[in-house]
Amino acid sequence: MSAEPAAPRTVVLVIEDETPIRKFLRAGLEGQGYAMVEAATAEEGVTQAATCAPDVVLLDLGLPDVDGFEVVRRIRGWSTVPILVLSARGQDGDKVAALDAGADDYVTKPFSMQELLARLRVALRRRAEIGSERAESVVEVGRLRIDLARRRASVSGVETQLTPIEFRLLSILARHAGRVLTHDFLLREVWGPRYTTQHHYLRVYMAQLRHKVEENPGRPQLLLTETGVGYRMAEETRS
Numbered sequence: 001m002s003a004e005p006a007a008p009r010t011v012v013l014v015i016e017d018e019t020p021i022r023k024f025l026r027a028g029l030e031g032q033g034y035a036m037v038e039a040a041t042a043e044e045g046v047t048q049a050a051t052c053a054p055d056v057v058l059l060d061l062g063l064p065d066v067d068g069f070e071v072v073r074r075i076r077g078w079s080t081v082p083i084l085v086l087s088a089r090g091q092d093g094d095k096v097a098a099l100d101a102g103a104d105d106y107v108t109k110p111f112s113m114q115e116l117l118a119r120l121r122v123a124l125r126r127r128a129e130i131g132s133e134r135a136e137s138v139v140e141v142g143r144l145r146i147d148l149a150r151r152r153a154s155v156s157g158v159e160t161q162l163t164p165i166e167f168r169l170l171s172i173l174a175r176h177a178g179r180v181l182t183h184d185f186l187l188r189e190v191w192g193p194r195y196t197t198q199h200h201y202l203r204v205y206m207a208q209l210r211h212k213v214e215e216n217p218g219r220p221q222l223l224l225t226e227t228g229v230g231y232r233m234a235e236e237t238r239s
C-alpha cells in the first residue's frame with residue numbers, strides 16, 4: 001500500500017433507493033473526482049449525513065421509508081450542508097415542500113450528468129462564498145451585468161432602465177444566480193410577507209424584465225421559469 005496521503009476530496013452523500021440511479025451517479029461523480037457515499041433509505045441517509053461529513057447531499061424525494069421534506073428537515077436540524085433534491089417529473093408540490101424545508105435546489109428526473117454537475121457546482125460555490133464572507137457585488141450572466149452596489153444593470157454594455165421593483169426582483173435572482181427561487185420566496189422578498197399569494201405580480205414583472213434583458217423574451221436564456229416552483233437566473237459566467 002502507498003503511504004501517500006489521499007488528496008482531500010469533495011464528499012457527495014447520495015440518498016437514493018434505486019440501484020441503477022446510484023450506479024449512474026457513482027460513475028459520473030467519481031469520474032469528476034468526487035468521493036461518493038451512498039444510502040438506500042432515509043434512515044440510513046440521515047445517519048450518514050451525521051457521520052460522513054458530506055460537502056453536499058443529493059436526496060431522492062421518493063424514498064420508501066420517510067418523506068423527502070422530512071429528511072431535509074432532519075438534516076437541517078443540525079447541518080447547513082447544501083442539499084440538492086432529485087425529484088420525479090410532476091412532483092412540484094414535493095419540490096416546493098423540500099425547498100421550504102431548507103433544500104437548496106433540485107434536479108428533475110431524468111436528468112443529465114452535465115445538468116447535475118452544474119447544480120452541484122453552484123451549491124458548492126455558494127457554500128464556499130458564505131464560508132469566506134466574500135459576497136460578489138457584480139453578477140454577470142451572459143450579456144447581462146448587474147452591479148448590486150451601484151444598483152445598475154446593463155445588457156451588452158448598454159445600461160437598462162429598470163423600475164425599483166424590477167431592480168429588486170432582478171437583484172434577488174442575481175444574488176442567487178444558478179439557483180431556483182420559489183414563488184413564495186420571491187414575493188416575500190420583493191413585496192413583503194403579505195403578498196405570497198399574488199403570483200400574478202411575479203408573472204407581470206418577470207415578463208417586463210424579460211423584455212428588458214432577454215434577446216428573445218419568448219425564449220428566455222437568462223431568466224428561466226421553473227414550472228410549478230418558481231424562477232431561476234442562469235448560472236453566473238466567470239472568466
Ligand code: CA
Binds near residue numbers: 016017018060061
Ligand atoms: Ca426513489
